[in-house]
Amino acid sequence: MIQTMLSLVLRAVVVLVGSALVTFVLLWNAPGDPAMAIAMARFNAVVPAEVVDQVRAEAGLDAGFWPAFKAWIGPLLVGDFGRSSVTGREVWPDLVTAVGYTYPLAFLALFWGLAIALPLAILAASRPGSVLDRVCVAMASTGAAMPAFWLGLLLILLFAVKLAWLPAMGARTASHIVLPALTLALGVAASLTRIIRSGILEARDQNFLPALQRRGVANSAIERDHVAPHAAIPVVTVFGLELAFLLEGLVMVEVIFGRPGLGGFLVNAIDARDFPKVQAVVLLTAIVFVAINFAVDIFYKLLDPRMEDRDA
């Protein structure tokens, strides 16, 4: 067990270093002179060559790939995300502010998504193959095919433009979170419904359940003790994927609804070619991702030590 844990930790570390390297390779290969881009962005005007050279030296850009990588990753390792190349402000506080807008949205979407998916899936699985089941599955399939940004626009059209019930743009009041959360929740619900439904069906298919029934164990007890835990396994397994899905949706939805969260932060930073901000977002998502997958892996191993690696 300890050995498995250690190998999982080693994997997580390797993946984190790898993702930092990939990020840096990308930044290194960005078109144009990065020093010039930084200098122009910072001074917002035509800059003399010596200023560009100074910027180049500051950022460690003139020493070749590996020294530049070392100069780049050093501060990151101690949690220093540097300063914005546009405003000169520190990235970290701005990032924290953005995350402050994003995580309530993410949790609300996840919660609502589950609240929609769970009853739908139980309803659908209660009579597999029935009209009700097919309607639920069809709804889920349609939901999964809808691009999040389009769904968001349609919701704005209906609830903000036509009915004028809810505000659409920005994040000034609490009600501003309803439409973006709903957009994401519908997407989450679409994929969760199918997974939970097939999880329940598979769990009911376990070959020892009829024996329990014959011995007079109550159906409710069977559902609670044998079906529900078994059906939860696939849900946990796809949690990492679900989170990826949610993060992608978040970026799009925050842009559409003009929320000053992580998505808007990222897109604005890319538009301004503000690389310190971009890399901060990228590394943060990678860390969150690796952490979640690490947790899922460990949960998986604890659940059943015999189970093979998920990637096998």
Next chain:
Amino acid sequence: MLEIKGVSVKRGALVALKDISLSIELGKTVAVVGESGAGKSTLIAAILGLIALSGGKITWAGGPVRGIRPALVMQEPRAAFNPDLSLRQSVSEPLKAQKLPVDTKRLAKLCAGLELAPDLLDRKPGQVSIGQAQRVGILRALITTPPLILFDEPLSALDAVTQKRTAQLIADLQRQKGFAALIVTHDLGYACAFSDEIAVLRAGSVEETSTPTAFVNAPETDYGRKLRDAAVSLGALERAS
């Protein structure tokens, strides 16, 4: 020709083969007998170079065994063929690998010798009987006339009648072609009836080697005696004596 000298194989902490020495001349058959788990399959994998040796040396006429492209006839005849390809494609694979043309006349003659209908080769492995599949397996082994053929439990998947016929076929073919054969089997009766030398394998090492007659009459070790007595009580050695 085939020289196995002091070969050991370790799998993790487990010693699968311990200081094995054997040799086979052209035209001769050595049967390696032993219970399951004695290391018979490991020995085959070692000879074919599929696993690394932790000690010792395996050579053919002083050179590497892989150089003469030894053939292998497998225990599960159907699994030895790609289910998506016709048997003809699988059988001509060894030729294709050496960029040799398919000699149809020779193929027909080999088929006849193995009692295989010529059009059988156009079927897929799932469409022939296990006995037929095993004979096609032998056909594939013979197609490039290798000087050494290894048989890994060649009869164990077959029924009794087919077993006898296949064993006889292998023996006849060997007399004609003169290749060296190593047969790995747990069937002592088969080993005694169709080999020139018997090696008893137990827990990864060779317990004793002798001629079939000598082994049937007077095994040298207690384990050999136990094996023989078990076979006798099953009536398996009638063919040999």
Next chain:
Amino acid sequence: MRSIGILCAVFVSLALLGPVFAPYDPTAINIPNRLSPPSAQWPLGTDALGRDILSRLLHGASWSLGLAFVVSLIGCVIGTFVGLVAALGGKTTDWALMRATDTFLSFPELVAAVVIAGILGAGTGTLIFALCATSWMRYARVARGIGLSLKSRGYVIQAKLVGLSPIAIARWHYLPALLPSLTVVWTGMLARAILGISALGFLGFGVQPPMPEWGTMLLDARIHMRSTPLQMVWPGLAVAISVLAINLCGDVLRDRISADER
């Protein structure tokens, strides 16, 4: 397999023939008739520059679907190659390649594609690169998993023994066995590619105007949401229907394959 054949045929023909059926030039500007409602002359109306929306939608098919096709195929080739090398190479190769796969999987696909396209500069080439770089990993995992299980099969050992070259072994023994599973993954990735292309287009990092890609069209339509809301419906509908059709085919295919294996 037949449903996949039909699907491919429909999509390829839509991507190739869509422009043929288009009644107008998709980039022809017609300011006097801008933002017209649907009519006999313009079945789906016109956009802010007076361009015929139906024509743009049909031309957009070759961008959205055609690019998705290309991207998912390139991803499939790269991923299968990486997966097979991992499965057939030694333990170290396997470990290194799988950690590389994990690394690329540790960024959400779309976020990574946005970052790549954004940093390298918007354009069709970058778009293809960005989506390929973020989509090969699933194929790699599937190819490796099946490759490892094939490695110990009798016929693969036979092929190795007779000295068949690794390329020939891959061609004759690995690829045919991989094909069904890879096709299922491919349908899923094709759907994701369509979503990804439209999302990048919508953010302005994808196919550049005036080319009529569906996501880019949504970006244009969004500004005129209040005056001509229908304009915003069509491109999104086209994306959703394409993705739905592909996903359904993928489901059918997956059921068929698991039935075959049973």
